Amino acid sequence: MEQIQIKDLHFSYPLGQGEALAGVDLTIRAGEYVALCGESGCGKTTLLRHLKTALMPNGKRGGSVRFCGALLDTLDARTQASRIGFVFQDPESAVVTDKVYHELAFGLESLGMPQGEMRLRVAEMASYFGIEPWFNMPTDELSGGQLQILNLASVMALHPDVLLLDEPTSQLDPVAAADFLATIDRIHRELGLTIILTEHRLEDVLPCADRVIVMHHGRVAADCTPREIGNSLTGELAFLRDSMPAAMRIWAGADGKGACPLTVCEGKQWLTRTVTAAEPVRRTLASAPAEEPAVRMREVFFTYDKNAPDVLRGLSMDVPRGAVFALLGGNGAGKSTAMKAAAGLLKPYRGRIELSGRDVRKIPQKELYHGLAGVLPQQVRALFTEKTVRLELESVDRGGAQAMADRLHLTALLDRHPYDISGGEQQRLALGKVLLTHPRILFLDEPTKGMDSAFKSQFGTLLRELTTEGVTVFMVSHDVEFCAANADRCAMLFDGMLAAEAPTVPFFSGNTFYTTAANRIARHVFPDAITDEDVIALCRANRC
Amino acid sequence: MRSAFAGSHPALNFLFFASVVAFGMLFFHPAMLGISFAAALSYSIRLRGRAMCKTLLCVLLPTLLFVVFLGAAFNHYGVTTLFTLSNGNRVTLEAIVHGFATGGMVLTVFLWFVCYNAVVTTDKFLHVFGRVFPTGALLVSMTLRFIPLLTRRMRKIFEAQRGIGYGGGRLRGGLHALSILITWSLENAVDVADSMKSRGYGSRGRTSYTRFFWTRRDVLLTLAVLALDALVIAGMAAGQTRAMYNPYISLPAMTAFSIVLYACYALLCFMPLALDCTEEIRWNRSR
Numbered sequence: 146m147e148q149i150q151i152k153d154l155h156f157s158y159p160l161g162q163g164e165a166l167a168g169v170d171l172t173i174r175a176g177e178y179v180a181l182c183g184e185s186g187c188g189k190t191t192l193l194r195h196l197k198t199a200l201m202p203n204g205k206r207g208g209s210v211r212f213c214g215a216l217l218d219t220l221d222a223r224t225q226a227s228r229i230g231f232v233f234q235d236p237e238s239a240v241v242t243d244k245v246y247h248e249l250a251f252g253l254e255s256l257g258m259p260q261g262e263m264r265l266r267v268a269e270m271a272s273y274f275g276i277e278p279w280f281n282m283p284t285d286e287l288s289g290g291q292l293q294i295l296n297l298a299s300v301m302a303l304h305p306d307v308l309l310l311d312e313p314t315s316q317l318d319p320v321a322a323a324d325f326l327a328t329i330d331r332i333h334r335e336l337g338l339t340i341i342l343t344e345h346r347l348e349d350v351l352p353c354a355d356r357v358i359v360m361h362h363g364r365v366a367a368d369c370t371p372r373e374i375g376n377s378l379t380g381e382l383a384f385l386r387d388s389m390p391a392a393m394r395i396w397a398g399a400d401g402k403g404a405c406p407l408t409v410c411e412g413k414q415w416l417t418r419t420v421t422a423a424e425p426v427r428r429t430l431a432s433a434p435a436e437e438p439a440v441r442m443r444e445v446f447f448t449y450d451k452n453a454p455d456v457l458r459g460l461s462m463d464v465p466r467g468a469v470f471a472l473l474g475g476n477g478a479g480k481s482t483a484m485k486a487a488a489g490l491l492k493p494y495r496g497r498i499e500l501s502g503r504d505v506r507k508i509p510q511k512e513l514y515h516g517l518a519g520v521l522p523q524q525v526r527a528l529f530t531e532k533t534v535r536l537e538l539e540s541v542d543r544g545g546a547q548a549m550a551d552r553l554h555l556t557a558l559l560d561r562h563p564y565d566i567s568g569g570e571q572q573r574l575a576l577g578k579v580l581l582t583h584p585r586i587l588f589l590d591e592p593t594k595g596m597d598s599a600f601k602s603q604f605g606t607l608l609r610e611l612t613t614e615g616v617t618v619f620m621v622s623h624d625v626e627f628c629a630a631n632a633d634r635c636a637m638l639f640d641g642m643l644a645a646e647a648p649t650v651p652f653f654s655g656n657t658f659y660t661t662a663a664n665r666i667a668r669h670v671f672p673d674a675i676t677d678e679d680v681i682a683l684c685r686a687n688r689c
Numbered sequence: 690m691r692s693a694f695a696g697s698h699p700a701l702n703f704l705f706f707a708s709v710v711a712f713g714m715l716f717f718h719p720a721m722l723g724i725s726f727a728a729a730l731s732y733s734i735r736l737r738g739r740a741m742c743k744t745l746l747c748v749l750l751p752t753l754l755f756v757v758f759l760g761a762a763f764n765h766y767g768v769t770t771l772f773t774l775s776n777g778n779r780v781t782l783e784a785i786v787h788g789f790a791t792g793g794m795v796l797t798v799f800l801w802f803v804c805y806n807a808v809v810t811t812d813k814f815l816h817v818f819g820r821v822f823p824t825g826a827l828l829v830s831m832t833l834r835f836i837p838l839l840t841r842r843m844r845k846i847f848e849a850q851r852g853i854g855y856g857g858g859r860l861r862g863g864l865h866a867l868s869i870l871i872t873w874s875l876e877n878a879v880d881v882a883d884s885m886k887s888r889g890y891g892s893r894g895r896t897s898y899t900r901f902f903w904t905r906r907d908v909l910l911t912l913a914v915l916a917l918d919a920l921v922i923a924g925m926a927a928g929q930t931r932a933m934y935n936p937y938i939s940l941p942a943m944t945a946f947s948i949v950l951y952a953c954y955a956l957l958c959f960m961p962l963a964l965d966c967t968e969e970i971r972w973n974r975s976r
Contacts, residue, residue: 199886226889238880243833244812250898254823255885257894267898285837300888490848510851520852526873527842527849530865541853564876582854 147214148307148339149173149196154208156191161204165191167363168208173341175306178333180350180371181343183360184384185567185597189343192360193309196341197231198222212307223256230305234312236292240284245276248284248295252303266302274298274328288476290321294328301332308332310342315568315595318476318623323349345597348390348662352407359385375405387598391626391662394677399684412666416680420670420687437502438463439586439617440470440487445496447479447486456482457493458641464586464634466501469608469618471632471649473625473659478638480621481523481590487619488520488588489513500586519584523591525575529563534574537563541581549577553607568595580611587611589620593627605631629653629661629675650675692736692808693968694961698907699813701914706805708918709958713798715925718932718940719786720951722793728958729800735965736807749799753792760788768937787934804961812900819897826897843870910960917957924950 149172156166165188173179181189194200195210198217210217212229220228233239242248249270253263271277274294279287287295293313300308310329314322330353333340344350351357351371359367359374359382367374367382378386378397386394392412396405401419406412440463447457456479464470464487474480485491487498489505498505500517508517522528531537534555538546550556553573558566563574572592579587593601608618608631622628628635629649636646637659645652653660653675654668660675667680670687674680694702713725734741767783774780811833819826846866855865885891924930929947933939941947 197887200883223889223892226887226892231887233880233884235880237838238877239884241834241881241885242827242830244830246900247815247830247898251885251890252888254827254896254898255889255892257892257896259896260899263896263898283837284834285841296884303888485848488852490852511854514852514854518852519854520849522845522849522852524845524849526876527846527869528853529872530869564872579853588852 147172148175150211152209156204156206158204164363175339176337178340178355180354180357184599185569187360188363189360190311193311193343196309197229198225227303228306230300230308232296232310232313235316236289236296239296240292243283245282246280249299249302270298270302289317293325307339312343345388347388351390372405395680398681409662409665439466440464441499443497445493447493455641462643464619466617467612467615468633471628471635472621472638474638479641480638484588484621488518516583518586519579519582520588521576521579525571528575528578533560535559538577541578545581549581553577569597569600586617593624625661693964695808698903699816699901701907701911702809703817704914710801716930717790718930721930724955725958726793726797729797732962733800733803749796753796756792757788761785766935783934816899816901823895823897917953920953
């Protein structure tokens with residue numbers, strides 16, 4: 146049955162250049178799981194918002210959207226609220242009330258549902274989504290992953306027929322993201338809901354989706370099954386390649402034959418069939434520089450509260466000068482804390498931290514954050530103070546603003562308000578602000594969060610450039626793929642201490658679980674291959 | 690501490706605290722004061738345990754003694770002179786007793802509020818008001834959500850600004866951070882509004898979800914509290930609770946009615962504790 150019918154939909158934002166949607170025709174049947182993908186600014190969020198009148202953006206519109214045969218605008222607000230559910234990108238700002246159970250009931254209260262029915266629905270949702278253990282908790286104490294599950298459950302309590310999700314996992318760490326997507330898959334399988342989801346990272350989405358719709362410049366560029374997408378990756382959809390699952394990227398990169406693999410498991414099987422067990426080519430390792438490290442931490446202890454357990458328990462590590470150093474680890478391992486302590490933002494109660502050989506406590510603030518260290522926070526909005534991008538850059542360094550804007554591709558955005566540019570652009574602007582203080586050591590807290598894959602590779606190149614200028618990069622990240630491709634050394638923090646520390650290649654090839662998808666696909670034949678490029682190159686060299 | 694009274698219906702909790710706090714502020718009669726004080730003290734210790742004992746000994750008792758001292762040192766009315774100070778001022782029994790009565794009253798009301806805070810959580814407060822003003826209740830709930838959120842954000846902003854060299858002075862840095870917080874929160878408000886709209890906020894006839902239900906015991910206890918309230922008020926109307934400390938201590942004569950009144954007042958004030966005790970005994974027996 147055709148549930149959603151979009152006919153020749155055009156849309157342009159009041160101040161935008163060109164059309165955000167330039168004639169979209171789509172039919173979505175009940176019970177389909179649709180992954181909507183494309184680069185930043187391709188119109189996928191705009192399209193998604195057109196499927197829910199309450200969220201429809203203002204602007205010039207043409208064409209029609211029908212829901213179950215009726216024009217969407219003619220449906221009353223109440224029906225829409227319950228039948229079409231929408232889950233937002235930022236879990237924190239979507240939660241409205243102070244208690245978990247109240248949030249679950251929020252939509253039901255709005256629709257004026259009687260007490261008995263509310264009770265039943267809240268109970269059902271709490272048990273279906275496993276919320277019981279934190280049912281009575283304040284929403285403020287939940288993790289990002291829990292908040293997003295709560296948002297989902299609170300929408301599901303209204304019993305929607307269609308679930309729209311706008312990059313629901315972009316703000317979550319990989320484990321929470323995988324959990325969330327597994328829940329979505331379960332809803333789809335068990336309840337037969339129609340699901341339309343936009344996402345940058347499709348690694349965990351594609352294996353579950355029935356259909357992929359690719360948007361490009363406001364148009365539908367492809368509309369097919371996930372496997373068929375693989376065949377176009379070398380052709381007209383090459384721009385999508387970086388956001389596809391590792392198995393597909395490698396398969397496409399190595400000109401694979403047969404059915405395109407979607408998961409690590411399928412990728413592994415395909416590789417076994419394709420490649421002869423050849424002598425693995427080892428990457429030559431750059432020897433670690435012997436000079437004095439840029440950051441030296443010795444037996445650092447830190448806790449946020451006198452009575453709370455220690456977050457850092459005797460952490461010792463060295464960040465070599467001029468290197469890209471990545472600190473990885475699970476949620477709550479203390480990664481950000483370690484970085485903030487190293488940057489002098491937090492004061493450990495024991496231990497010694499040196500930046501370029503000087504005790505961080507003895508460096509005056511003026512010197513420390515003007516030319517020695519610069520910190521890019523996780524939430525970059527905390528940095529923006531001005532009305533335009535230009536003023537934002539000039540507020541730090543008037544002379545260098547223009548050059549920095551050119552370097553970070555911000556020139557076209559100079560007169561926009563910092564809040565009106567996309568997440569990836571905000572990240573670039575924030576980085577520009579930090580770089581204008583000319584730090585010798587750059588501290589980055591989850592820099593790739595919410596970035597699309599196209600910009601990620603540009604960002605990696607930028608970090609490389611900085612290191613050739615002698616800047617040391619200390620980055621805290623969940624993004625295993627990004628670190629494998631761009632870091633010189635990696636370390637894993639666990640339980641307040643380092644669990645492992647090594648140059649990137651041996652670091653990842655030594656791990657079994659905490660490693661890149663490419664390594665997991667290829668480790669049985671090429672143990673040292675950790676990035677797609679490694680695997681693809683080895684594939685081409687050792688094909689049977 | 691788990692309390693049977695705290696587990697009963699919020700409306701009963703409210704009614705009880707409204708009664709005891711109002712009576713606590715009205716009655717100056719030593720017997721009434723004593724009853725209420727003893728009940729408030731024992732129940733607050735039951736709810737807060739050792740921490741309460743500590744506050745009591747270190748803060749409340751010294752305050753009480755200080756009030757008595759002030760009363761005795763500066764009030765010189767009364768007919769019973771205990772001794773005369775070197776400057777010729779008399780210290781009287783009436784002034785000391787009056788000091789104890791005033792201090793005791795303040796202390797009692799304070800203790801009842803300690804109990805109130807432990808028993809009436811925000812959930813209960815919202816339940817009682819959510820019935821009458823669903824939108825108001827939502828507003829309170831949203832406020833409670835955003836206070837910790839904004840505090841956390843403020844901390845992040847300070848940290849972020851420091852990390853790029855904008856430590857600044859306290860005041861300038863603070864104003865700077867505040868302006869970022871406001872911009873950020875206004876932007877965020879758009880998301881919050883979207884999230885609310887998409888879940889049907891603004892439709893007519895909003896209801897309020899509740900986790901609390903009336904049990905038979907709650908109903909009976911509420912009726913009992915109302916009946917006791919009525920009796921106490923009757924006693925007050927009959928002048929049985931009047932007390933005078935100036936110039937001499939004068940209390941109404943002890944009659945059968947006044948004894949019934951004291952008993953009723955004691956029943957009312959000790960109700961939560963009695964309820965807790967019976968529940969605890971029952972629980973122990975059921976093991």
